[in-house]
Amino acid sequence: MGSLGDCVVAGVDMTDLYPLPFPDDLPTVDLQTVSIAKLLSKDEAEAQRIFSFCRDPGFFLLDLTDHPEGVALLQDAAECARLAKKLFKGLSIDRKREYKTRQGGGAGIFDMGYFTRDVLPNGDVKYNETMNFPVQDMFGYSRSADFALPAWLEAQDRDLVMRSMRRANIIGNIVLLGLEQSLGITDGKLRAAHRLEDPSGDFLRLLRYPGYDPAANADHLRFPAHKDAISLGLLFTWVGGLQLPAPDAERLAHEEISERSWRWARPVPGTAIVNMGDALELLTNGALTSGLHRVVRAPASQAPHDRYSVLLSLRPANTWPMTPLESPVIPPLTEAQKMGPVLTCAEWGPAKLKALGNRFTEREQKNELLHLKD
Numbered sequence: 001m002g003s004l005g006d007c008v009v010a011g012v013d014m015t016d017l018y019p020l021p022f023p024d025d026l027p028t029v030d031l032q033t034v035s036i037a038k039l040l041s042k043d044e045a046e047a048q049r050i051f052s053f054c055r056d057p058g059f060f061l062l063d064l065t066d067h068p069e070g071v072a073l074l075q076d077a078a079e080c081a082r083l084a085k086k087l088f089k090g091l092s093i094d095r096k097r098e099y100k101t102r103q104g105g106g107a108g109i110f111d112m113g114y115f116t117r118d119v120l121p122n123g124d125v126k127y128n129e130t131m132n133f134p135v136q137d138m139f140g141y142s143r144s145a146d147f148a149l150p151a152w153l154e155a156q157d158r159d160l161v162m163r164s165m166r167r168a169n170i171i172g173n174i175v176l177l178g179l180e181q182s183l184g185i186t187d188g189k190l191r192a193a194h195r196l197e198d199p200s201g202d203f204l205r206l207l208r209y210p211g212y213d214p215a216a217n218a219d220h221l222r223f224p225a226h227k228d229a230i231s232l233g234l235l236f237t238w239v240g241g242l243q244l245p246a247p248d249a250e251r252l253a254h255e256e257i258s259e260r261s262w263r264w265a266r267p268v269p270g271t272a273i274v275n276m277g278d279a280l281e282l283l284t285n286g287a288l289t290s291g292l293h294r295v296v297r298a299p300a301s302q303a304p305h306d307r308y309s310v311l312l313s314l315r316p317a318n319t320w321p322m323t324p325l326e327s328p329v330i331p332p333l334t335e336a337q338k339m340g341p342v343l344t345c346a347e348w349g350p351a352k353l354k355a356l357g358n359r360f361t362e363r364e365q366k367n368e369l370l371h372l373k374d
């Protein structure tokens with residue numbers, strides 16, 4: 001995308017989702033691209049590549065254009081971004097808040113409802129707004145009493161969300177197949193932990209980051225550095241803002257790197273950004289690494305534009321024991337590790353999320369501000 005123009009990839013028109021090209025002169029991470037078709041054909045070299053990217057940096061680009069299911073997901077993800085725009089921009093905050101969040105229900109994590117932290121006096125949100133849809137309740141695999149979709153979600157939009165979830169699970173399982181191959185997992189356990197129909201905390205998340213108005217808000221950080229409490233995420237995004245650590249990033253502390261170590265992730269049409277989450281790091285006892293990331297305001301000329309993203313997650317089933325799988329590549333538990341109790345995924349998730357919530361609060365209390373120069 002050197003210049004503004006039509007963006008049609010594998011027959012999917014995404015021209016409306018790219019308001020301006022990503023600037024050419026910014027330091028970016030060089031994410032590698034993996035082919036779905038090669039993973040499906042059990043190409044050994046591709047399985048080894050994905051293994052190495054999931055070890056370090058815990059991110060890669062998945063080319064969705066070389067398989068019909070991939071193209072279909074690309075199309076649906078673009079439609080989800082348009083749905084996000086319709087809902088976030090078309091409804092008042094009060095109406096959006098009718099779609100209630102929950103923590104206790106379902107998988108005990110933030111998987112349902114509309115959420116924003118701060119609303120500006122002009123009625124727009126300060127940093128970002130999110131909307132989550134839970135897989136298990138929408139498909140009826142496990143429906144808790146607190147599940148309710150908002151009245152404003154039209155039937156065709158609910159169908160789009162469910163179709164996208166089903167497709168993301170298919171594509172995610174192709175990634176897991178490649179990981180099983182490279183990890184030497186021969187009993188299919190990694191995929192068995194991520195069946196669509198087993199109740200889990202899987203969700204589809206829509207996000208909006210309002211265009212940046214320097215006069216209204218001097219803090220450029222939109223979503224602080226974190227790792228996701230999921231197995232893997234398929235992230236779709238069309239405008240810059242996502243940042244990942246440089247390969248030689250200076251590590252300061254747990255989930256903290258120096259400011260100069262952050263690099264932009266350039267949106268690449270036709271791909272999903274795949275990120276490893278904490279669950280796969282745990283199930284592989286560190287053989288795979290959860291990817292650190294954050295979101296800042298869109299760069300330079302893109303800054304005034306709203307940024308949308310669509311995140312589809314795979315998580316282990318609620319009852320899955322969160323202990324390493326059998327594999328010649330996965331290190332056995334140390335004696336110290338064996339001391340702790342083995343939690344099910346539904347028990348493990350809330351603790352992870354609480355830690356992230358504390359980090360947000362801590363930042364607010366310290367009144368930390370991030371100001372980026374272009």
Ligand SMILES: O=C(O)CCC(=O)C(=O)O
Nearest residue numbers: 207228237242295309311
């Ligand atoms: O919007 C993005 O690009 C990333 C969002 C994210 O990291 C998350 O929802 O966990």
Ligand SMILES: [Fe+2]
Nearest residue numbers: 226227228293
């Ligand atoms: Fe994230």
